[in-house]
Amino acid sequence: MYKEHIRVGLLGLGTVGCGTVEIIQKNREEFLKKTGSTIQITKALVRNLNQPRLVKTEGIQLTTNPQSVLEDPDIDIIVEVMGGIGLAKEYIIKALENGKYVVTANKDLLAQHGESLFEIAKAHKRSIFYEASVGGGIPLIRPFKHCLAANRIKSLMGIINGTTNYILTQMSVAEKEFSEALAEAQAKGFAEQDPSSDLEGRDTAYKLAILSSLAFNSKVDVSQIYTESITEISSRDIMYAKELGFVIKLLAVGEETEHGLSLRVHPTLVPIGHPLASVNNEFNALYLTGDAVGEVMFYGRGAGSLPTGSAIVSDIIDVVRNINNQVENSSMETTFPRKSMVCNEERVSRFYVRMKANDQSGVFGSVAMAFGEEQISLDMILQKRRDFNVAEIVLVTHDVNEAQFYKALAKIQSLVSIRNLSNVIRVLERG
């Protein structure tokens, strides 16, 4: 019943591919004991045969010909770590058609084409494993499919992008400006040269699409996720937030409400006592609430060659077990329908607002009045002298319907005493 030798073909031999090779070489003996099989990477698809690698590739045949990997009858498992959409998708489909199990770290691909890929896998009685697609080595996918399967997940909140978390942490802890913190993140390899997908929240939205489809048992279109960038956060916001008892984090938030799913990515004021508030620098965490388990948090390194390799290799080990137990497709991704989404205007949030006003009597009264007219009550207020004749007003509302909030905000912007609206950031409810 046990297959003595399991052979793996890699698509891509970059950072994560090399991490995968390193782990398999290092812990080979343990894997044999854990699975009953030897696991060997026999081929790797690369772009350039002569490029120097970070790991020893002895015993691995490097090739630039995808067919040589995808159609090799001795290969049982294809590990896709090349990234991108077009070719990766084509190769994964080919692998499934050829009866191979697939392990991938490709969040962009799964968030955008997961639905069709899972159907193809099912049709060919094969599975796609993707623990590495979100949160590096932190177990996030399996908990939803297995450990927390008893639960109806009420909400999830995640810090699942290390780049933005590093920048926001440095702005907060080391009081750096945004541009300085970004440059440092780039120098340390925590941010790419073109960091726009991270900074604008797209990377986080892809990951949220994957997590929330599992958490809420629904197909999710990434285009339906409301996404805000962190580029507007200034050191002033971070300072005022601290004064009010918060830190600012880029959160991925998913909730199942009676009106449908609410999925969003935005900078958020997190109360200092909340477990997510102390997740700093390149660390990631997912905090969720299940109807049975209550609050649970998973914390760890969300990226890097070995942490992500850890998730890939753990997936490989589970695939080997499936092969040995002759489990074909056992995925649940295809069995759930699409749930409806809460539209933006229906959402309820707390807001932090920072604005500059003329430093004259009655200014705050007129702001409070505009909120009052929309039945919006205020939770916290700061008013500071900023410059000669200029006051800065910072306030935090209680829960408010977003449409109503923006109506009040439009009124406030039109007040003559208000010079400008500096920033608006959502605020997390205190537990």
Next chain:
Amino acid sequence: MYKEHIRVGLLGLGTVGCGTVEIIQKNREEFLKKTGSTIQITKALVRNLNQPRLVKTEGIQLTTNPQSVLEDPDIDIIVEVMGGIGLAKEYIIKALENGKYVVTANKDLLAQHGESLFEIAKAHKRSIFYEASVGGGIPLIRPFKHCLAANRIKSLMGIINGTTNYILTQMSVAEKEFSEALAEAQAKGFAEQDPSSDLEGRDTAYKLAILSSLAFNSKVDVSQIYTESITEISSRDIMYAKELGFVIKLLAVGEETEHGLSLRVHPTLVPIGHPLASVNNEFNALYLTGDAVGEVMFYGRGAGSLPTGSAIVSDIIDVVRNINNQVENSSMETTFPRKSMVCNEERVSRFYVRMKANDQSGVFGSVAMAFGEEQISLDMILQKRRDFNVAEIVLVTHDVNEAQFYKALAKIQSLVSIRNLSNVIRVLERG
């Protein structure tokens, strides 16, 4: 291939049994979608048929006859939530012999007899699932077997006993005395009327035995775990710890060193910035370091009817998937040998020491000298006037071999200027 109806027999219908029933009744539809089968609890073994229950038991046949459950040919899965050792063990063996899958929350039983039970399960091609035995609903067992399977675990540290963590948190945050915090924990249901197994660390040692056997791929005898009680911790220790930048937690610690496994349960000074330091009250957490994944932490509620029920039902769901995929025994618990253990004297630790001394010149010098003679260097020192003529000396050593440390301590105790040694507590290395 799918078995349409899966029938479950419960052994015990106390707190966790009722939580299990409640979750299965509530999320029935989702479970059908997740597994392809309906899951129904058909029988429950109880001690008293007429006792009022916390859940509706319609459709569940209550019985006082174990055979009626264990030998029912329609029952696929036996869930053991009765606790205790003797009968629980007998029933689980009977269930396995009758070809049933077993789910259990019984940490005492697994820590003491897991080895033989896993062998029996394997012989009958059945599995024992036990996610609920440690950490309530927090996923801890599966991560070791699956999500982190790629890793060689270097160390783990856990706050895995809610009773002691509640007491220590209240002593620290609310500045209560031990007896007061214990009485409150009992009133709130966080501590049992006889709390000795919790306070003395035995409950934690059982859980550590289970976790470390998975983490380090070794059979573990619970009797080899060094265990210390929290009953000697006074509010003075907590106060001084805080002054030095620590909180006191009861930690389960496991490490794989070149000399073997080091497994221990003891009160520990944890640096305030460490993720475990902010795990408060009844919450549990496990913090571990893998060679690939780096640091990971799992956090949540470690006990209670619904959290523990969440783990039980998630196990049931995985068993149902195994039944439908015709996976027989797939456990790895039996494939690893027993690793050697580090003996106590060989262990290396940092220590906090509090002692009362005569308030006279040269006292501290003689203490420092005694440590110096054993090549023990000191990291932190506090000296306070306590009463008329009495000084309190508090110090934290650097890493030291434990045998050497106790040798120095014996010398210090024999000094005429030392009135008594008030407490000795281990200290966690700052990350």
